Structures are given as structure tokens and as C-alpha cells.
Amino acid sequence: xVAATRIAMSDISRQRRLDARLEADGLTRQHTVGQxxxxxxxxxxxxxxxxxxxxxxxxxxxxxxxxxxxxAETETDWTVMPEVSAGSx
Amino acid sequence: METVVENSFEFLHExxxxxxxxxxxxxxxxxxxxxxxxxxxxxxxGVLGERFLEGxxxxxxxxxxxxxxxxxxxELAITLTADPSGETLTSRFAAGRWLRxxxxxxxxxxxxxxxxxxxxxxxxxxxxxxxxxxxxxxxPLAPPPWSEQPLEALGIRRLADGTxxxxxxxxxxxxxxxxxxxxxxxxxTTETGAAVLGKLLRLPQPLPGTSTRFVTVLTALVDDPRHxxxxxxxxxxxxxxxxxxxxxxxxxxxxHVLTVWHSHxxxxxxxxxxxxxxxxxxxxxxxxxxxxxxxxxxxxKATLLPITGRKLGAEGRRPVLRLYAWRGGRLRPIGxxxxxx
Numbered sequence: 001x002v003a004a005t006r007i008a009m010s011d012i013s014r015q016r017r018l019d020a021r022l023e024a025d026g027l028t029r030q031h032t033v034g035q036x037x038x039x040x041x042x043x044x045x046x047x048x049x050x051x052x053x054x055x056x057x058x059x060x061x062x063x064x065x066x067x068x069x070x071x072a073e074t075e076t077d078w079t080v081m082p083e084v085s086a087g088s089x
Numbered sequence: 090m091e092t093v094v095e096n097s098f099e100f101l102h103e104x105x106x107x108x109x110x111x112x113x114x115x116x117x118x119x120x121x122x123x124x125x126x127x128x129x130x131x132x133x134x135g136v137l138g139e140r141f142l143e144g145x146x147x148x149x150x151x152x153x154x155x156x157x158x159x160x161x162x163x164e165l166a167i168t169l170t171a172d173p174s175g176e177t178l179t180s181r182f183a184a185g186r187w188l189r190x191x192x193x194x195x196x197x198x199x200x201x202x203x204x205x206x207x208x209x210x211x212x213x214x215x216x217x218x219x220x221x222x223x224x225x226x227x228x229p230l231a232p233p234p235w236s237e238q239p240l241e242a243l244g245i246r247r248l249a250d251g252t253x254x255x256x257x258x259x260x261x262x263x264x265x266x267x268x269x270x271x272x273x274x275x276x277x278t279t280e281t282g283a284a285v286l287g288k289l290l291r292l293p294q295p296l297p298g299t300s301t302r303f304v305t306v307l308t309a310l311v312d313d314p315r316h317x318x319x320x321x322x323x324x325x326x327x328x329x330x331x332x333x334x335x336x337x338x339x340x341x342x343x344x345h346v347l348t349v350w351h352s353h354x355x356x357x358x359x360x361x362x363x364x365x366x367x368x369x370x371x372x373x374x375x376x377x378x379x380x381x382x383x384x385x386x387x388x389x390k391a392t393l394l395p396i397t398g399r400k401l402g403a404e405g406r407r408p409v410l411r412l413y414a415w416r417g418g419r420l421r422p423i424g425x426x427x428x429x430x
Binding site for chain 1: 122125126129226227228229231233234280282284321322323324325326327328330331332334335345346347348349351353354370371376378379381382384385386387388389391392398
């Protein structure tokens with residue numbers, strides 16, 4: 001496996017996007033997927049609203065506890081999404 | 090692009106019993122992040138109007154409150170100036186996230202009995218002049234991705250019914266419009282919804298009657314059984330949306346999951362939902378819950394929100410599709426034109 005050197009995180013619409021180089025842009029190989037998601041929310045000025053957030057790579061949900069050092073280079077384009085509801089309530 | 094904010098105010102939002110500053114506030118919170126969102130909205134508005142795309146190495150942001158009575162803000166004027174092009178754009182905002190926060194707080198205070206049922210609470214934005222105001226944390230400002238393509242590249246053959254807003258033209262597939270109405274009607278008071286595929290195009294020329302070459306095209310709904318509806322609420326499954334994005338890739342048209350659609354309920358038994366002022370169903374307007382959805386799942390200020398449901402005063406006995414866009418710090422209904430693939 002070739003380890004990732006960068007992570008690109010975006011929202012589902014691809015209209016918000018953050019590229020982070022590992023060991024250079026506030027994230028290291030020791031950080032976890034969950035911590036990278038928190039980093040994305042903070043940098044993009046998105047409030048977590050108490051929601052449960054997850055990252056997906058090529059349609060597959062990533063484990064929030066997985067260290068970034070264990071992410072393969074082919075799995076570095078993430079979509080970050082919360083569990084959220086719409087509605088007239 | 091470097092962004093420089095020229096600001097000499099600390100922003101607070103308060104909820105009060107009185108419409109002025111007499112007495113103690115019911116709640117008082119920092120509103121710097123809310124104001125930062127308005128800067129993002131002002132920038133996105135400029136970009137969609139084809140400004141700040143070139144000659145914008147640096148963006149200067151100037152904030153100027155328009156007072157009700159100092160320090161109460163009636164409107165916030167945000168002026169963006171691009172360097173070195175010198176292009177400038179001023180937008181005015183009478184609303185922002187603070188209004189929704191205050192509404193939520195007021196509901197909580199009513200539930201707790203602090204506010205009585207008949208009591209009014211007033212929300213207000215305050216701007217306090219400071220020598221060293223807290224820094225406004227802006228997200229990286231960047232244009233949304235677009236394709237330089239004619240409409241034909243998305244298989245659009247003919248434009249049909251509808252009216253375009255000159256500064257925010259949106260085209261929606263005739264089939265998508267029909268499906269949202271049929272599905273809203275069929276699922277009755279249970280809310281329903283789906284991912285919406287689409288694409289932002291920059292056309293060779295603006296469409297007739299419009300002032301920008303940027304056109305948002307909403308092409309198709311992508312359903313998923315993992316999304317779950319119930320009366321008053323519709324839950325979007327992240328896994329379902331991720332699969333919709335994969336589906337968009339397979340279609341090979343360069344579409345993305347640009348937004349999500351949901352209904353606000355309809356009554357098949359009655360069918361008089363558009364005429365009955367006492368109908369218990371909510372109209373197809375964004376709720377506080379819808380704002381949370383957009384501000385978390387789809388936080389770009391270029392995002393559109395389609396909602397189907399009842400609209401008081403609308404003609405006919407069928408649900409209505411309305412489309413909302415960010416304008417002046419809140420979601421406002423905008424026009425669109427149907428297209429025939």
C-alpha cells in the first residue's frame with residue numbers, strides 16, 4: 001500500500017473543498033479520520049450542530065478511528081457528511 | 090486568493106423582551122461567525138455574477154452597519170473589492186444565522202416557561218465598536234466548480250415553462266419537476282425526498298433576460314431506500330447520498346449531487362391544501378430544520394434548496410415545487426425554467 005501524503009475533503013456537492021498535505025497543513029499521519037473531519041469543519045467554518053459526521057471515499061464509509069497514516073493514496077478524496085434531517089418540523 | 094477583512098466591530102446577537110436595549114437580554118451570544126457567513130454569501134453572489142473570477146489576487150472586505158439605533162444593526166452592508174482589478178460589489182444583509190439562532194432560543198425559552206405563550210421576544214444584531222475586535226474566521230473563499238459548456242452538452246434540447254431570475258438562472262428538468270410533485274402527492278403527509286444531481290455551467294452567452302453566463306442545471310432525482318421519511322421530517326442517509334454521487338459519476342455528464350429535495354407533506358384526502366388557510370400542514374418554505382440541513386450538509390452559499398408541498402394561494406389541487414437560494418442572509422424563493430431533454 002502506498003500511504004497517503006494528502007487528503008482532499010469536500011461536501012457532497014463538491015462546492016466546498018479543502019486540500020490538506022499531511023505533516024504540513026495541520027494534520028499528521030497520527031491524526032485519525034475523525035480528527036481530520038473536525039479539522040475540515042473548523043477550517044470551512046461549518047458548525048457541527050451536534051450531528052454525527054462521517055467521511056466517505058469512493059462511496060465507502062471510513063472508520064473515524066483509523067489513523068491517516070493507514071489511509072492508502074487511492075482513498076484520499078473524501079466526502080464529508082453529517083447524519084441530518086430536513087422537514088417541516 | 091488572500092482575503093483581508095476591514096472591520097472595527099464586535100458582533101453580538103441578542104434576544105430581548107423589549108424591542109430596545111432596556112433591561113437584561115434573554116440571551117446574548119457572539120455573532121462573528123454569522124457575519125463571516127454573510128461575507129461568504131456576498132462573495133458567492135459576486136462569483137455567480139461573473140465577478141472576482143479574474144484579477145482577484147486579494148479580496149478586501151469592508152463591513153458597514155446601517156443602524157436602527159447604534160449599536161442595533163438594521164442592515165449590514167458588505168463591500169468586496171478585488172485587487173488588482175478594482176472591481177467592487179456591495180451587498181446588504183438584513184438577516185443572518187442570528188435570526189434562526191434567536192428563533193431556536195425563543196422556542197426553548199417557551200418550552201422552559203421563561204417566555205409565556207403570548208409574549209413576544211425580539212432578536213437583534215448588535216455591532217460594538219472596538220479598537221481590537223475579535224477576528225472574523227472566514228472559510229477559504231473559492232468559486233464553486235463549473236464547466237464551460239453549452240446547454241446541449243447536458244442534452245438540453247428546448248426550454249419550456251418558467252421565469253428566470255436575471256442574476257441566478259436555474260434550469261430544471263421537466264421530468265424532475267413532475268416527479269417531485271407526483272411523489273409528494275403519493276406519499277401524502279409522510280415527507281419524502283431524494284438526492285438531486287446537477288451541474289453549474291458557464292454558457293458562451295447569457296440566456297435571454299439574464300445578466301450572467303452562469304446557469305445552474307438540476308437534472309435528475311436519485312432515490313435511495315435508506316433515506317427515511319415520516320410526518321414533519323425526512324432523514325437523508327449519508328451512505329445513500331454517497332451512492333448517488335457514485336451514480337452521478339457513472340452517468341458521465343460531469344454532474345454532482347448539487348443538492349437534496351424533500352417534500353413538506355400533502356393531504357390526498359383533502360386536496361384543498363393550497364386554498365385552506367387553516368390546513369395543519371406546513372407550506373413548502375424552509376423550516377429551521379431545513380436551514381440546519383443546508384448549513385451542515387450543503388454549506389456552500391451557491392446551494393439551492395427545492396421543496397415541494399402546499400403553497401397557500403397557489404392555483405390547483407396539486408403540490409407546488411418551490412426553489413430557494415441564499416439572498417440577503419436567508420433562503421428566498423427564486424424562479425426557474427423547465428427544460429426538455
